[in-house]
Amino acid sequence: MLDRKLLFITGKGGVGKSTVAASLARAAVAQGKKVLLCEMDAKGALSKLLQTTELAFVPREISPNLSAMTMNTQDALREYVGIFLKTPFIAAIPGLAGIFDFVADAAPGVKEVLVVGKLCYEVRKGNFDIVIVDAESTGHIVAQVAAPTTLRNFVPIGPLNEQTLWMTEILEDPQKTGVVVVATCEEMAVNEAIDLVAALQSKTNVDTAAIVVNRVPSEVFTKSQEVVFAQLNLAKNKSIVAKKIGSNIDLALQATDLGRARRNLATHHISWLRSGLAEMRPIKDFLLLPDFSYEASDVLVNKLSSELEAELS
Numbered sequence: 166m167l168d169r170k171l172l173f174i175t176g177k178g179g180v181g182k183s184t185v186a187a188s189l190a191r192a193a194v195a196q197g198k199k200v201l202l203c204e205m206d207a208k209g210a211l212s213k214l215l216q217t218t219e220l221a222f223v224p225r226e227i228s229p230n231l232s233a234m235t236m237n238t239q240d241a242l243r244e245y246v247g248i249f250l251k252t253p254f255i256a257a258i259p260g261l262a263g264i265f266d267f268v269a270d271a272a273p274g275v276k277e278v279l280v281v282g283k284l285c286y287e288v289r290k291g292n293f294d295i296v297i298v299d300a301e302s303t304g305h306i307v308a309q310v311a312a313p314t315t316l317r318n319f320v321p322i323g324p325l326n327e328q329t330l331w332m333t334e335i336l337e338d339p340q341k342t343g344v345v346v347v348a349t350c351e352e353m354a355v356n357e358a359i360d361l362v363a364a365l366q367s368k369t370n371v372d373t374a375a376i377v378v379n380r381v382p383s384e385v386f387t388k389s390q391e392v393v394f395a396q397l398n399l400a401k402n403k404s405i406v407a408k409k410i411g412s413n414i415d416l417a418l419q420a421t422d423l424g425r426a427r428r429n430l431a432t433h434h435i436s437w438l439r440s441g442l443a444e445m446r447p448i449k450d451f452l453l454l455p456d457f458s459y460e461a462s463d464v465l466v467n468k469l470s471s472e473l474e475a476e477l478s
Contacts, residue, residue, distance in 0.1 A: 166374050166450050166477060167193045169343050170288045171335065173300040173310060173371075176347030177357040181379040183210040184465060185347050185454070186299035191470035192477065194230045198294035201287055204235040205280070205300050211235075216463050224287075232293070241279040244286075277312030278329060285332040288341065300344075303361045310336055310344065311369040336371050343374025348438060350381060350431035359441035366446055375450035376442065378435055382428045382456055398422075452476050 166172070167189070174186040183204070190202040201224055204211040212220050217227045222240040224232040287296050300306050308315075313329035313336060336342050344365055348358035362373050406414055435453070442448065457468045 166343065166345070167196060167198065167295060169295065169341055169374060171284060171296045171298070171342040172374060173298045173306060173342075173344045174347060175300045175303060175306040175344060175361070177354045178302050180347045180349045180354050181458075182302075182347045183299045184214060184469060185345070185377055185379060185473075186297055187211060187214040187466045188469035188473055189345070190231055190233075190297045191466060192473040193295050193297065194228075195470065195474050197230075199230045199292075200232070201293040201296045202231065202233045203284060203296060203298045204233070205298060207235045207237070211299055214462050214466050236280055236283065238276055238279055241283045245279055245282060275316065277309045278316050278332070281309055281312055281336070282328070282332055285335045288335055289331070303357050306344065306361070307364045307368055310365075310371045314370070339372035343372045345375045345377055346373060347377045347379055349379050350434040352434065355434050355438045355441070358438060362442060362445055362448070373446075373448050375452060376438070376448055377452045377454060378438065379454050380456040380458055381435070381453045382424070382431050384428060450477070 172189065174182050174189065176182045176185075186202065190200045193200045202211060202215075204220060209219060211233060212218060215227055215231075215233065217233070220233050220235040222234060222237045224234040226232045284296055284298060287293060301309055313332040317329045317333065346358050346361055348354040358376065362376075365371060365373050439451070452473070454469055454472055457465050460468060
């Protein structure tokens with residue numbers, strides 16, 4: 166997965182896609198790669214996870230081999246005008262944003278093309294080994310990665326069509342670009358992940374690089390320990406243990422049973438996710454990440470990056 170040049174990390178809101186994006190970036194750095202991590206929604210989640218100051222449109226190195234930025238559509242427009250249209254004086258016009266909004270309303274995909282174009286441009290420049298994107302949620306990512314093709318169909322000839330062609334070539338090359346879909350062991354998150362993969366495969370030519378199931382509860386018991394737990398749950402044995410230790414063990418057993426039930430439900434949802442994806446085109450990586458949500462942000466990212474590094478090695 167980390168051999169690609171561009172990865173979009175997406176999923177239902179609340180599944181931890183920003184955490185996975187930051188952790189993948191750390192894992193890529195650990196593999197010796199020079200990484201650009203980009204936040205799409207500018208909510209500041211990445212800066213908190215990476216324990217750094219607020220990010221800006223211009224990439225900034227926050228640790229050795231790891232740079233980060235946040236997306237800004239107007240800045241992307243100004244950069245595009247300056248670089249590709251070779252008219253820097255137009256990029257400085259104060260009313261450019263208003264003109265852009267008018268054009269964007271008339272032609273579908275213009276805003277998305279600017280955003281995706283910035284990411285593809287970073288890939289094209291080759292200053293980084295991989296660009297990892299904390300992307301839009303499931304409701305937006307399909308339109309975003311399909312935007313260059315959508316716009317090319319809308320404007321079949323001319324310089325705009327030519328500009329989107331090279332973006333499409335990057336996005337639709339599975340050796341270069343992929344989407345990582347993040348889910349948790351919950352019904353809604355699993356169903357959205359299945360629907361998203363189906364939409365990506367039917368409406369775009371962008372490869373789904375991996376499924377990441379985040380916050381998977383750990384196994385409570387081994388099989389032999391399950392036998393012991395079942396015996397402890399018998400009323401006569403609980404009574405014997407209570408007499409031996411001088412206290413009731415019902416509460417401890419109930420808490421343990423709750424942990425087992427949570428793990429069993431998670432296993433059911435993971436199986437449902439696998440079965441939902443079975444009839445689609447194969448996805449190379451299906452990764453399960455432990456539940457470290459109780460950890461502080463920096464510890465969480467470090468632990469998950471270690472897990473990802475081990476999974477992907």
